[in-house]
Amino acid sequence: xxxxxxxxxxxxxxxxxxxxxxxxxxxxxxxxxxxxxxxxxxxxxxxxxxxxxxxxxxxxxxxxxxxxxxxxxxxxxxxxxxxxxxxxxxxxxxxxxxxxxxxxxxxxxxxxxxxxxxxxxxxxxxxxxxxxxxxxxxxxxxxxxxxxxxxxxxxxxxxxxxxxxxxxxxxxxxxxxxxxxxxxxxxxxxxxxxxxxxxxxxxxxxxxxxxxxxxxxxxxxxxxxxxxxxxxxxxxxxxxxxxxxxxxxxxxxxx
Ligand code: ADP
Ligand code: MG
Ligand code: MG
Numbered sequence: 001x002x003x004x005x006x007x008x009x010x011x012x013x014x015x016x017x018x019x020x021x022x023x024x025x026x027x028x029x030x031x032x033x034x035x036x037x038x039x040x041x042x043x044x045x046x047x048x049x050x051x052x053x054x055x056x057x058x059x060x061x062x063x064x065x066x067x068x069x070x071x072x073x074x075x076x077x078x079x080x081x082x083x084x085x086x087x088x089x090x091x092x093x094x095x096x097x098x099x100x101x102x103x104x105x106x107x108x109x110x111x112x113x114x115x116x117x118x119x120x121x122x123x124x125x126x127x128x129x130x131x132x133x134x135x136x137x138x139x140x141x142x143x144x145x146x147x148x149x150x151x152x153x154x155x156x157x158x159x160x161x162x163x164x165x166x167x168x169x170x171x172x173x174x175x176x177x178x179x180x181x182x183x184x185x186x187x188x189x190x191x192x193x194x195x196x197x198x199x200x201x202x203x204x205x206x207x208x209x210x211x212x213x214x215x216x217x218x219x220x221x222x223x224x225x226x227x228x229x230x231x232x233x234x235x236x237x238x239x240x241x242x243x244x245x246x247x248x249x250x251x252x253x254x255x
Contacts, residue, residue, distance in 0.1 A: 001031055001032050001033065002031070002032045002068065002069050002085065002167045002168070002200070003029060003030070003031050003032075003068070003069060004029070004030045004031075004053075004066070004067075004068050004073075004086075004167075004168045004200060004202075005028075005029050005030075005065075005066070005067045005068075006026055006027060006028045006029070006049075006053075006064070006065075006066050007027055007064055007065045007066075007067075008025050008026070008027055008063065008064040008065075009023050009025065009026040009027070009049075009052070009061065009063075009064035009065070009066065010023055010024060010025060010061070010062040010063045010064050011023035011045075011048055011049075011052050011059050011060065011061050011062065012059070012060050012062055013048065013058060013059055013060070014058055014060065019060065021062070021225070022045045022048045022059075022225050023045050023048055023049060023052070023225045023226075024224070024225040024226050025064070025225075025226055026045075026049060026064070026225070026226065026227060027227070028220065028227065030168065030200040030201075030202060031200055032167055032168070032197070032198055032199055032200045033197050033198070033199075033200065034200050034201070034217045034218065035194060035200075035201040035203060035214065035215065035216045035217050035218075036200075036201065036202050036203065036216060036217065036218045036219075036220060037203045037204075037205065037211060037216035037218070037219045037220070037236060038202060038203070038204045038205075038220050038222050039204075039205055039206070039208070039219060039220070039221055039222065039236065039239055040206070040221055040222030040223055040228075040244065040247075041206070041223065041244045041247070041248055042206060044222045044223050044224060044225065045222060045224070045225040046172070046204045046206075046222050047172055047173075047204070048225075049204075049222075050088060050170050050172040050202075050204055052066070053066060053073070053081075053086060053088065053170055053202075054078065054081065054086070054088040054170070055073075055076070055077065055078040055081050061074055068084050068085065068086065068167070068168070071084065073086070079111070082111075082112060082166075083111070083112055083114075084167075085166050085167030085168060086166060086167070086168050086170070087160070087161055087164060087166030087168065087169045087170065088169075088170045088172070089154075089157040089158075089160075089161065089169070089170070089171045089172060089174055095143070095144065095145040095146050095148075096143065096144035096145060096146075097143055097146060098143060099143060099144050100140070100141050100142065100143060100144070101139055101140050101141070101142055101143075101144055101156070102126070102140045102141065104144045105126060105159075105160065105163055106122065108160070108164065109122070109163060109164060112164055125163060126140070126163065129159050129162045129163055129189075130159060132162075132188070132189065132192070133155045133158055133159055133162075133185055133186075133189050134155070134185050135152070135155050135156065135159060139152070139156070144156075150177040150178070151177070151178055151179065151182040154174055154177075154178055154182065154186050155182070155185065155186060155189075157171075157174065158174075158186050158189035158190060159189075161189065161190065161193055162189055162192065162193050165193070165196075165198070165199070166199060167198070167199065167200065168199065168200045168201070168202065169190070169193070169199055169200070169201045169202070170202045170204070171190070171201065171202065171203050171204060172204045173204060173205060173206065174186060174190075174203070174205075174210065175205055175207060175209060175210035176206075183209070183210060183213060184213060187210060187213030187214050188213075190203075190214055191213070191214060194214075201214075203216060208236050208237075208239055208240035211233070211236045215233060216233055216236065217232070217233075218230065218231075218232065219231050219232065219233060219235040219236045219239075221235065221239070221244075221247060223244070223247045223248060228247050229247070
């Protein structure tokens with residue numbers, strides 16, 4: 001079992017107005033085999049947490065720690081984080097002009113594992129995963145994300161997840177912009193990888209919709225850069241019914 005541990009994390013972002021504190025003491029422990037949902041209103045710092053775990057240069061860690069099995073993640077480069085087993089699916093996946101999907105996937109897999117995957121298994125694994133995610137075979141020869149629709153980009157993210165087999169997957173708004181069919185296919189991919197029992201998932205979302213397909217073990221409600229409440233899956237049901245008002249309302253309104 002592996003453990004990703006975030007302790008009292010304070011993060012600020014560089015803006016034209018100077019350094020603005022965003023995360024104000026986030027503590028969270030995720031073990032492989034567990035799915036944690038982070039839910040919260042827009043602007044509460046969910047993507048900041050994801051980007052900080054991924055090592056985005058724009059964010060400054062003012063205090064606190066992130067460790068993976070005791071190793072200091074914050075001192076690792078972005079590449080080292082990926083090799084350590086962290087996978088981040090971004091809210092806005094990027095295009096990589098001039099690089100075909102096939103080349104990209106194989107090059108990335110080789111870099112992650114430190115050796116090239118056996119060609120025989122690899123070709124089969126890619127084909128199987130693409131078919132399961134209902135990604136057309138033609139995509140293998142297309143440039144990474146170039147001209148892909150939103151839904152296609154999301155499927156390709158999950159394709160990477162299934163092929164790279166990370167210890168921890170951080171999925172930031174993987175559900176945004178997906179129709180129900182795509183949402184199901186994408187969720188099935190995450191669940192397939194999850195069922196192998198060797199991955200921990202941090203599922204970041206504003207909406208509860210994806211939680212009908214991916215069942216979280218723990219739900220954390222993020223408000224103003226902090227975890228305001230934690231619970232089990234029932235907390236997601238409650239948020240679906242009530243929204244975030246009770247966490248964000250400045251003054252309680254009496255009926
Ligand atoms: P969420 O993902 O929960 O919607 P974010 O982490 O994206 O929240 O944003 C948290 C806060 O940080 C917001 O108040 C947002 O305005 C601010 N923020 C995020 N990115 C930037 C940026 N590039 N410049 C200035 N402020 C930013
Ligand atoms: Mg947002
Ligand atoms: Mg966000």
